[in-house]
Amino acid sequence: MELTIGSRTDVGPRKMNQDHLGSWPELGLFVVADGMGGHNAGEVASHLAVETIRSFIAESAASADITWPFGIEVKDSIDLNRLTTAVRLANRKIYHEGTKSPDLNGMGTTVVAALVAGDRITLVSVGDSRIYRLRSGNLEQLTKDDTWLASVLGEKQAEDADPQHPLRHVLTSVVGTKDDVKPGSREEQLVAGDRFVLCTDGIHGKLDSASLATLLARASSATDGAETLVNEAITRGTSDNATALVINVA
Numbered sequence: 001m002e003l004t005i006g007s008r009t010d011v012g013p014r015k016m017n018q019d020h021l022g023s024w025p026e027l028g029l030f031v032v033a034d035g036m037g038g039h040n041a042g043e044v045a046s047h048l049a050v051e052t053i054r055s056f057i058a059e060s061a062a063s064a065d066i067t068w069p070f071g072i073e074v075k076d077s078i079d080l081n082r083l084t085t086a087v088r089l090a091n092r093k094i095y096h097e098g099t100k101s102p103d104l105n106g107m108g109t110t111v112v113a114a115l116v117a118g119d120r121i122t123l124v125s126v127g128d129s130r131i132y133r134l135r136s137g138n139l140e141q142l143t144k145d146d147t148w149l150a151s152v153l154g155e156k157q158a159e160d161a162d163p164q165h166p167l168r169h170v171l172t173s174v175v176g177t178k179d180d181v182k183p184g185s186r187e188e189q190l191v192a193g194d195r196f197v198l199c200t201d202g203i204h205g206k207l208d209s210a211s212l213a214t215l216l217a218r219a220s221s222a223t224d225g226a227e228t229l230v231n232e233a234i235t236r237g238t239s240d241n242a243t244a245l246v247i248n249v250a
Contacts, residue, residue, distance in 0.1 A: 001119050001190050002250045005030070006223030008230045009243040012202055018042035019200050019243040022050040028116035029057045032245050034129050034200040036174070037107030045094050045109040045176050052090040053113055057082060079122045080185055083115045087124050087175065087183045094176030108174035111183070112143060112198045114247065119190045124183040126175045130204050132212060133188070134195040139213035144184050146173035194249040195222075199229065202242035206233045222246040 110127025
């Protein structure tokens, strides 16, 4: 499978961009994180998450003789174990860094990550950043939001809930705020023509599924897709940083 990648992150109306993304096609790794915390703690958390995930994926690709600090889930593939371990290591790193400084205490970040190997893609998520797939004109959300609304109402009802609902953005799981985390995960077969997007809630909070599908389908390239999604979210008045990473499969 041949991949083309496009990405953009924008501060939007905020004073600081606490989103961060990483794209390493040589590793098959793509990550988007949305940090949170006072001062610059959210920015620190998102950068730590992306770099820690990259580091473990690179290490585990280079050597079969690696340490698995959380053990191996025998029912899961090696790539799923690699990506889940990488996110849990990021969680541990952020949590411990947060205990060292009052300014960083309680910092955390959402994470969505994709790892491509051959004709398979492995996905993990924590928080309310999302991964979508556009296939044959149909858009599917491949991750589940770790939010209070989604846990109580279900994904579809939460999506349709009042945008001003006071608990709409209350997260039930975040990378870095506890000593361990259990990411959501899945694996999918790649099909030529697939288009994936990893994005923060600065994008999907303003662009519903129909808008996302239309904009992605019209995009002339992965780069055009990422630029279009961010620009449209800003045009529609997003109140947050806006980040999109698009993967086209050929």
